[in-house]
Amino acid sequence: MSSTCSSISTFSRPASIDCGGRKSGGGAARQGEGNLRYDIVKSVKPPLSHMTLIAAWQSRKAFDAYEDSAYARQFRDVVGPLLGSPYDDRLYVPIN
Numbered sequence: 001m002s003s004t005c006s007s008i009s010t011f012s013r014p015a016s017i018d019c020g021g022r023k024s025g026g027g028a029a030r031q032g033e034g035n036l037r038y039d040i041v042k043s044v045k046p047p048l049s050h051m052t053l054i055a056a057w058q059s060r061k062a063f064d065a066y067e068d069s070a071y072a073r074q075f076r077d078v079v080g081p082l083l084g085s086p087y088d089d090r091l092y093v094p095i096n
Helices: 026-031 060-067 070-082
Strands: 003-011 035-042 050-059 091-094
Touching: 026 035, 026 070, 050 060
Parallel strands: none
Antiparallel strands: 003 050, 003 091, 035 050
């Protein structure tokens, strides 16, 4: 089985991101078909405002379905103004 992982960094401010009543949008993503994990982690060293989202999907098809979902689009709309740099969603695949 091939999996796809994505990572998005960083937020410019500490935030309790509310995405349609689902704090940080992670709940909806975790319920998405093919989702293996969806974690939102924050820095423990200054600057404390930096956060990273790490998600793993069973396949590229599952990731693409997430990207096309209403909750992913809403999440990007909410997060966009908080980013300290342009939206940068990086995809990774296992090498071993």
